[in-house]
Amino acid sequence: MGKKNKQYFKYSDGTSVSLRNLTLVKWLDEQSNVNSEPVEDHIQAEIKCHSYLQKGICAWMVHYDG
Numbered sequence: 001m002g003k004k005n006k007q008y009f010k011y012s013d014g015t016s017v018s019l020r021n022l023t024l025v026k027w028l029d030e031q032s033n034v035n036s037e038p039v040e041d042h043i044q045a046e047i048k049c050h051s052y053l054q055k056g057i058c059a060w061m062v063h064y065d066g
Contacts, residue, residue, distance in 0.1 A: 027052045027059035038064075 023045035025036040039045040045061055052059035 022064050024062045024064070025049045025052070025059060026062060027057050029057075 022038040022040050023042050024038055025045050025048045027034055027049075036045075036048060039048070042063070049059045049061050
């Protein structure tokens with residue numbers, strides 16, 4: 001079975017721009033996985049992930065490097 005190549009884009013100044021080096025924050029909510037919007041700033045993603053962990057919610061980060 002082939003591997004899916006996910007690509008993330010953002011809308012900026014009237015054009016669609018490919019995002020590189022972005023991070024997704026994922027967490028469990030009522031036993032289902034929830035994804036954040038792609039975040040370009042790794043530190044912001046880390047802060048978001050830590051906020052869930054401090055609340056006792058299982059959370060992790062996935063980094064895409066283009």
